[in-house]
Amino acid sequence: MKKGTKIALIVVVILLVLIVGCVSSISGSYNSMVELDEGVKSQWAQVENQYQRRYDLIPNLVSTVKGYASHESEVFTNIADARSKAGGVVQMSDELLEDEAAFQRFQQAQDELGSALQRLLVVTENYPELKADQNFLALQDELEGTENRIATERKRYNDVVSNYNSTIRKFPKVFLANIFGFRPKAYFTATSEAQTAPKVEF
Numbered sequence: 001m002k003k004g005t006k007i008a009l010i011v012v013v014i015l016l017v018l019i020v021g022c023v024s025s026i027s028g029s030y031n032s033m034v035e036l037d038e039g040v041k042s043q044w045a046q047v048e049n050q051y052q053r054r055y056d057l058i059p060n061l062v063s064t065v066k067g068y069a070s071h072e073s074e075v076f077t078n079i080a081d082a083r084s085k086a087g088g089v090v091q092m093s094d095e096l097l098e099d100e101a102a103f104q105r106f107q108q109a110q111d112e113l114g115s116a117l118q119r120l121l122v123v124t125e126n127y128p129e130l131k132a133d134q135n136f137l138a139l140q141d142e143l144e145g146t147e148n149r150i151a152t153e154r155k156r157y158n159d160v161v162s163n164y165n166s167t168i169r170k171f172p173k174v175f176l177a178n179i180f181g182f183r184p185k186a187y188f189t190a191t192s193e194a195q196t197a198p199k200v201e202f
Contacts, residue, residue, distance in 0.1 A: 029173050033182050036164040040185050041094055043157045050150045051086070051110055057146060058083050058117070061139045065120060068130035075116075075123050082116040085109045096186075097161075103186035117143065154188045161185045 062079055065072075086109045096102050121140070124130050131137070165184045168177035176182075 026176060029176050030180060033164075033168060033173065033177060033180070036160070036167055037182060039160045040097065040157075040164050043153070043160045044094075044097060047150070047153045047157050050146060050153050054113070054117075054143065054146045054150065055083065055086060057139065057143055058113075061117075061120070061136075061143060064133065064136045064139060065124060065130060068127045068133070069123060072123050075120050079113075079116045079120055082109075082113040086113040098183040098185060100186050107188060114147070158187050161187055 058079065062076060066076065096106060121143075124136070124140075167173060168182045168184065
């Protein structure tokens with residue numbers, strides 16, 4: 001074999017090794033971003049499940065309270081309005097996670113529903129016979145459990161989003177993320193009520 005042919009063959013082999021190495025690195029990076037993206041979507045589904053569970057509990061809770069406190073119409077109207085708003089945004093598409101404004105609207109609707117439920121539970125304090133009703137107590141326990149699950153799933157969601165967002169922003173994956181369309185996901189944030197200290201009245 002001629003010397004020129006050997007050199008050409010070596011160059012071709014080196015180029016093939018480099019190409020295979022680049023393709024392998026790119027596919028590995030792409031696959032890891034896909035896995036993280038799917039992890040975000042999976043955790044988002046868990047958040048939605050808990051919001052749906054809360055949404056489904058509300059009619060039973062309201063009808064039980066109405067039996068004892070039928071004249072608290074303003075509270076019931078607020079809950080109905082908040083539930084109606086939240087109902088339109090319980091099941092959202094994956095695009096919501098990449099649209100900060102839409103995500104904030106979703107969070108606001110869910111926070112308003114949570115606030116309305118808290119007001120309902122405050123009203124029930126005025127009705128000792130309601131607080132003794134076994135059906136109400138069971139529903140209240142379920143609702144409290146659901147609120148705890150919502151908080152847990154939101155934290156888990158923020159954790160997986162943090163991992164995903166930091167991965168797609170790191171060099172050199174940031175270039176691949178832009179090429180393949182991986183976009184940062186939105187976080188849950190504290191409600192505006194959580195930002196101000198509560199008033200304590202004696």
